[in-house]
Amino acid sequence: GAVVSQHPSWVICKSGTSVKIECRSLDFQATTMFWYRQFPKQSLMLMATSNEGSKATYEQGVEKDKFLINHASLTLSTLTVTSAHPEDSSFYICSATRANYGYTFGSGTRLTVV
Amino acid sequence: QKEVEQDPGPLSVPEGAIVSLNCTYSNSAFQYFMWYRQYSRKGPELLMYTYSSGNKEDGRFTAQVDKSSKYISLFIRDSQPSDSATYLCAMSAASGGSNYKLTFGKGTLLTVNP
Numbered sequence: 425g426a427v428v429s430q431h432p433s434w435v436i437c438k439s440g441t442s443v444k445i446e447c448r449s450l451d452f453q454a455t456t457m458f459w460y461r462q463f464p465k466q467s468l469m470l471m472a473t474s475n476e477g478s479k480a481t482y483e484q485g486v487e488k489d490k491f492l493i494n495h496a497s498l499t500l501s502t503l504t505v506t507s508a509h510p511e512d513s514s515f516y517i518c519s520a521t522r523a524n525y526g527y528t529f530g531s532g533t534r535l536t537v538v
Numbered sequence: 539q540k541e542v543e544q545d546p547g548p549l550s551v552p553e554g555a556i557v558s559l560n561c562t563y564s565n566s567a568f569q570y571f572m573w574y575r576q577y578s579r580k581g582p583e584l585l586m587y588t589y590s591s592g593n594k595e596d597g598r599f600t601a602q603v604d605k606s607s608k609y610i611s612l613f614i615r616d617s618q619p620s621d622s623a624t625y626l627c628a629m630s631a632a633s634g635g636s637n638y639k640l641t642f643g644k645g646t647l648l649t650v651n652p
Contacts, residue, residue: 430581458640465546467626467642468582517581519640526572527628527640529581 426452428520430530437508437537445503445533447518453498454520458527459491462515474501508537541565544627544643553652557614561627561643564608568629568641571603573612576624576645585625586612617650624648 427450437443447457456475460468472493474480480493490512492504501520505512517532544561551557559573570589574582586601588594588610594601600613610629614621624645632638 428581467644468640470639473639515579519581526570526584526587528584529574532579532581534579 426520426526426528428454428518428528428530430518430533432533433531434534435536437535439509439537440507442504442506443508443535445505445516445518445535447501447503447520447530449499449520449528452520452522454501455498455522456520457495457501458519458521459493459501459503460517460519462517462532468517471503505535508535510537513537541641542627542629542643545646546644548647548649550649550651551617553617553619553650555617555650557617557621557648557650558611559614559625559627559646559648560609560611561629562607562609563629563641565629565631565641566605566608567631570630570632571601571610572628572640573599573601574626574628575621576626578623582626619650619652622649 429448431446459471462468471486472480472482474493474495476495476498482488495501513536519527519529521527542563573586576582588601591603591605598615602611624647626645627643628640630638
């Protein structure tokens with residue numbers, strides 16, 4: 425079946441530093457990848473949609489200069505949280521999709537900014 | 539009114555019980571309906587994927603979609619302690635590609651007691 429690998433699974437960083445999260449589709453080529461954010465006991469909130477080779481589309485209220493998304497290939501998308509602050513601490517999840525095959529999620533990255 | 543409504547629970551049942559989870563939605567454009575299971579601090583795992591109205595069965599899980607009532611359900615038969623997780627409904631207007639998005643319910647926290 426479709427597998428999406430997300431790395432790292434957890435990261436702690438100092439306030440003001442940047443953190444990169446990787447999302448890879450291991451056994452299929454993902455035309456589109458999505459990045460979500462999830463706060464405790466809340467549902468997933470879509471942050472942005474990325475297509476291979478083009479700029480990401482950000483949801484309203486998401487700072488594109490703070491959450492940099494790169495989708496360089498059909499199997500890899502990265503989310504970089506720049507100049508992270510404690511309020512950016514959250515659970516970040518990616519998903520990858522191709523037409524008619526649904527959406528496969530990564531295992532998530534727990535980011536803690538101290 | 540939110541696009542997707544889901545009772546967050548929590549729901550606690552004894553082992554072996556039949557569990558019924560449901561969501562209502564307001565967007566008549568939704569055609570693809572999914573149920574995901576999410577364990578604590580993990581990414582969502584796809585359980586059921588259904589197009590349009592009707593029933594779909596997979597082992598102990600049955601998904602039902604009633605588009606006329608804008609109501610979807612997930613039934614779990616012979617529930618097991620390992621079924622304890624948060625169950626998220628999700629839906630979209632398209633099956634893939636760059637112009638569709640998943641809209642999630644808040645998730646229902648289920649505990650199956652031995």
